[in-house]
Amino acid sequence: MLELENVIFDVDGVFTDGSFLYNQNGKCYKRFGAHDSDGLKLLKKHKFNLLAISADSRGYKITETRMSDMGINLELVSESNRFKFVSDRFDLEKTVFVGDGIWDSKLLKFCRLGIAPANATDFAKLSADVILEHKGGDGAVLEATEVIIKRMNGEKYWANYLIENW
Amino acid sequence: MLELENVIFDVDGVFTDGSFLYNQNGKCYKRFGAHDSDGLKLLKKHKFNLLAISADSRGYKITETRMSDMGINLELVSESNRFKFVSDRFDLEKTVFVGDGIWDSKLLKFCRLGIAPANATDFAKLSADVILEHKGGDGAVLEATEVIIKRMNGEKYWANYLIENW
Amino acid sequence: MLELENVIFDVDGVFTDGSFLYNQNGKCYKRFGAHDSDGLKLLKKHKFNLLAISADSRGYKITETRMSDMGINLELVSESNRFKFVSDRFDLEKTVFVGDGIWDSKLLKFCRLGIAPANATDFAKLSADVILEHKGGDGAVLEATEVIIKRMNGEKYWANYLIENW
Amino acid sequence: MLELENVIFDVDGVFTDGSFLYNQNGKCYKRFGAHDSDGLKLLKKHKFNLLAISADSRGYKITETRMSDMGINLELVSESNRFKFVSDRFDLEKTVFVGDGIWDSKLLKFCRLGIAPANATDFAKLSADVILEHKGGDGAVLEATEVIIKRMNGEKYWANYLIENW
Numbered sequence: 204m205l206e207l208e209n210v211i212f213d214v215d216g217v218f219t220d221g222s223f224l225y226n227q228n229g230k231c232y233k234r235f236g237a238h239d240s241d242g243l244k245l246l247k248k249h250k251f252n253l254l255a256i257s258a259d260s261r262g263y264k265i266t267e268t269r270m271s272d273m274g275i276n277l278e279l280v281s282e283s284n285r286f287k288f289v290s291d292r293f294d295l296e297k298t299v300f301v302g303d304g305i306w307d308s309k310l311l312k313f314c315r316l317g318i319a320p321a322n323a324t325d326f327a328k329l330s331a332d333v334i335l336e337h338k339g340g341d342g343a344v345l346e347a348t349e350v351i352i353k354r355m356n357g358e359k360y361w362a363n364y365l366i367e368n369w
Numbered sequence: 370m371l372e373l374e375n376v377i378f379d380v381d382g383v384f385t386d387g388s389f390l391y392n393q394n395g396k397c398y399k400r401f402g403a404h405d406s407d408g409l410k411l412l413k414k415h416k417f418n419l420l421a422i423s424a425d426s427r428g429y430k431i432t433e434t435r436m437s438d439m440g441i442n443l444e445l446v447s448e449s450n451r452f453k454f455v456s457d458r459f460d461l462e463k464t465v466f467v468g469d470g471i472w473d474s475k476l477l478k479f480c481r482l483g484i485a486p487a488n489a490t491d492f493a494k495l496s497a498d499v500i501l502e503h504k505g506g507d508g509a510v511l512e513a514t515e516v517i518i519k520r521m522n523g524e525k526y527w528a529n530y531l532i533e534n535w
Numbered sequence: 536m537l538e539l540e541n542v543i544f545d546v547d548g549v550f551t552d553g554s555f556l557y558n559q560n561g562k563c564y565k566r567f568g569a570h571d572s573d574g575l576k577l578l579k580k581h582k583f584n585l586l587a588i589s590a591d592s593r594g595y596k597i598t599e600t601r602m603s604d605m606g607i608n609l610e611l612v613s614e615s616n617r618f619k620f621v622s623d624r625f626d627l628e629k630t631v632f633v634g635d636g637i638w639d640s641k642l643l644k645f646c647r648l649g650i651a652p653a654n655a656t657d658f659a660k661l662s663a664d665v666i667l668e669h670k671g672g673d674g675a676v677l678e679a680t681e682v683i684i685k686r687m688n689g690e691k692y693w694a695n696y697l698i699e700n701w
Numbered sequence: 702m703l704e705l706e707n708v709i710f711d712v713d714g715v716f717t718d719g720s721f722l723y724n725q726n727g728k729c730y731k732r733f734g735a736h737d738s739d740g741l742k743l744l745k746k747h748k749f750n751l752l753a754i755s756a757d758s759r760g761y762k763i764t765e766t767r768m769s770d771m772g773i774n775l776e777l778v779s780e781s782n783r784f785k786f787v788s789d790r791f792d793l794e795k796t797v798f799v800g801d802g803i804w805d806s807k808l809l810k811f812c813r814l815g816i817a818p819a820n821a822t823d824f825a826k827l828s829a830d831v832i833l834e835h836k837g838g839d840g841a842v843l844e845a846t847e848v849i850i851k852r853m854n855g856e857k858y859w860a861n862y863l864i865e866n867w
Contacts, residue, residue: 221735222838224390224722227762229770231730232397237387237425238490241471259735261770264393272395272427286867305739305843309867324736324843326863340388345471345490365492369452369475390556398563403553403591404656407637430559438561438593506554511637511656531658535618535641556722564729569719569757570822573803596725604727604759672720677803677822697824701784701807 205354207315208297210246211289212344214257214266214277216303217320220340223262230262233269236340240273242348247274249352256280256288258306282306286313301347303327303339316354318347371520373481374463376412377455378510380423380432380443382469383486386506389428396428399435402506406439408514413440415518422446422454424472448472452479467513469493469505482520484513537686539647540629542578543621544676546589546598546609548635549652552672555594562594565601568672572605574680579606581684588612588620590638614638618645633679635659635671648686650679703852705813706795708744709787710842712755712764712775714801715818718838721760728760731767734838738771740846745772747850754778754786756804780804784811799845801825801837814852816845 215221218239224232246253255270255277257263263279270277280288286309289300300307300314303323308330311317319331320343328334337346353361381387384405390398412419421436421443423429429445436443446454452475455466466473466480469489474496477483485497486509494500503512519527547553550571556564578585587602587609589595595611602609612620618641621632632639632646635655640662643649651663652675660666669678685693713719716737722730744751753768753775755761761777768775778786784807787798798805798812801821806828809815817829818841826832835844851859 215735219735220388220839222718222732223735224730224732225763225767226730227766229766232390232392234388234390237381237385237389238470265391268393268395269391304736305863306867308863322839324840326860329860341386341488342490349491362492362495365471365474369472386554398556398558400554400556403547403551403555404636431557434559434561435557507552507654508656528658528661531637531640535638552720564722564724566720566722569713569717569721570802597723600725600727601723673718673820674822694824694827697803697806701804 204357205315206297207251207299207351207355209252209254209293210299210301210347210351211293211310211314212253212255212275213300213302213304213307214255214270215259215262216322216339217301217343218255218269218340220338221303221322223265230265233262233265234340235269236342236344238342239340239344242345243273243275245348245352249355251351252293254278256285258282258285286310289314299347299351301344316351318350320347370523371481372463373417373465373517373521375418375420375459376465376467376513376517377459377476377480378419378421378441379466379468379470379473380421380436381425381428382488382505383467383509384421384435384506386504387469387488389431396431399428399431400506401435402508402510404508405506405510408511409439409441411514411518415521417517418459420444422451424448424451452476455480465513465517467510482517484516486513536689537647538629539583539631539683539687541584541586541625542631542633542679542683543625543642543646544585544587544607545632545634545636545639546587546602547591547594548654548671549633549675550587550601550672552670553635553654555597562597565594565597566672567601568674568676570674571672571676574677575605575607577680577684581687583683584625586610588617590614590617618642621646631679631683633676648683650682652679702855703813704795705749705797705849705853707750707752707791708797708799708845708849709791709808709812710751710753710773711798711800711802711805712753712768713757713760714820714837715799715841716753716767716838718836719801719820721763728763731760731763732838733767734840734842736840737838737842740843741771741773743846743850747853749849750791752776754783756780756783784808787812797845797849799842814849816848818845 298314299316300310301318311330317331320339322338337343465482466476467484477496483497486505488504503509630646631648632642633650643662649663652671654670669675796812797814798808799816809828815829818837820836835841
């Protein structure tokens with residue numbers, strides 16, 4: 204079983220399906236999914252440090268509002284600075300990274316556990332340890348939570364925990 | 370054949386695909402599907418008591434508007450209080466529950482008929498009696514209606530009823 | 536080959552995926568697809584009478600705006616009045632009907648050619664002559680156009696016509 | 702290996718899933734995807750001339766805003782004028798065209814490399830050299846980028862380039 208302390212999430216394509224709505228004034232809406240906050244709550248109860256990072260400056264305020272509603276910190280980190288940003292702040296050996304883009308691949312490769320949603324780019328999937336069955340914005344964060352908690356506590360722990368807390 | 374009197378619906382992931390649109394001010398829109406009101410009308414004609422419950426306080430007004438347009442009552446019930454809320458008010462032996470989330474599982478298990486849409490979490494599916502072919506917001510409520518009415522009246526009743534009322 | 540003069544379309548689930556976005560004030564947006572206007576233009580060039588009918592009174596203005604942009608007339612017709620409305624105005628033997636809902640089934644059955652998109656309800660599919668590979672709002676109207684024009688002019692006509700008009 | 706200098710993109714169904722949201726005032730929003738700007742940046746680094754063309758006059762301002770945010774020029778070109786517009790300005794032997802509609806087929810056929818997203822019409826697919834696994838608005842532009850860069854530089858170049866620029 205793994206000793207994991209930190210879970211870092213890319214946002215677009217992980218908490219969303221990667222899409223956004225535009226009107227003539229620019230990026231207006233992102234589409235988030237329902238089960239993600241259930242996942243984050245379970246990770247918090249299990250004492251993980253959580254952080255969301257995003258390179259999307261135009262959609263930052265939208266992302267910030269959603270992350271704030273779910274109670275997870277968010278940092279704006281450019282794609283080229285992403286690996287340095289995370290490795291400066293976290294022990295990668297105790298860190299999970301969840302991401303889908305081509306520039307997420309280095310973190311997926313060098314973190315202790317790299318997780319890619321079903322909708323991830325081929326290059327992200329090649330670099331990840333686990334490829335989820337669910338897509339971003341459609342259950343990926345909850346499934347990642349299940350994977351992480353099982354890796355820490357064993358396969359049977361998940362269902363037992365949910366039943367005990369029914 | 371079953372004696373069923375009440376149908377309780379979770380909302381997000383059942384009447385919707387679980388997603389919602391955010392802008393920088395918060396949750397703005399939910400995506401509902403077309404066939405659900407056809408299903409609710411048929412359940413009402415067959416004299417079922419109907420209730421929708423939701424734990425989504427931030428999206429409550431959106432949900433309330435849609436449920437009101439379809440003529441079904443809605444209650445805001447937290448996930449931890451969900452089982453007690455339903456079991457205090459309804460005879461579970463005569464109750465159908467339709468839900469998709471991990472915290473819907475206890476009701477799916479202990480109601481007479483537990484129904485999970487195709488997009489439900491694995492844990493909800495494990496606890497349900499019936500897993501639908503349709504997803505929430507994309508035909509799940511109409512298919513649940515068909516399942517319920519057939520369990521009450523037999524397999525042949527559904528098509529015959531629809532043809533008689535063409 | 537068939538002699539067909541009229542094509543009647545249901546709107547929700549045919550020109551859209553059946554979904555709509557709600558906010559706290561009600562139904563706000565419907566999602567339409569790109570290839571549908573290409574289909575309608577081809578049907579007009581082939582001299583078909585076209586009509587769209589919808590039972591959605593709350594979303595009527597949205598539907599009206601889209602249908603007007605595509606140059607097709609729209610009528611608000613309740614589900615229970617749908618069969619009478621069409622059979623009073625059109626010779627069903629020369630009429631195509633495209634629909635997806637349970638109350639579209641009688642028209643799908645009794646029109647000369649009944650066409651159901653891939654996302655149609657099981658009961659609509661049972662009543663239709665043709666089940667499309669494409670979903671509503673995602674190519675169904677263009678595929679229906681191809682089906683109709685081939686039934687009128689033969690299988691080879693479609694590709695030849697498109698190449699001649701490149 | 703091919704000598705390619707220009708990449709021309711149709712917009713709707715390539716950068717989007719082809720859908721748009723309507724309210725009673727008309728076309729309001731289009732849905733764009735996350736990985737497309739990663740693809741365009743890579744094409745620019747490889748010195749391609751890029752152009753987006755669209756026949757959608759009602760949604761032109763929306764499209765213009767998104768294309769401007771991604772730094773690619775956009776021209777409004779009607780479907781009937783599309784082939785002439787491109788062939789007058791570009792050497793088709795050194796041009797890639799990415800498109801999905803029935804009226805994109807001539808360009809798909811006569812450009813050196815014609816690429817159709819997974820959601821393209823059958824007729825566009827018949828005319829294309831490459832059919833992508835990804836849909837428009839859901840990775841098609843990034844996958845097209847991978848195809849183009851591999852055709853220019855060989856199969857192994859893509860992964861090597863991404864790893865070198867991690």
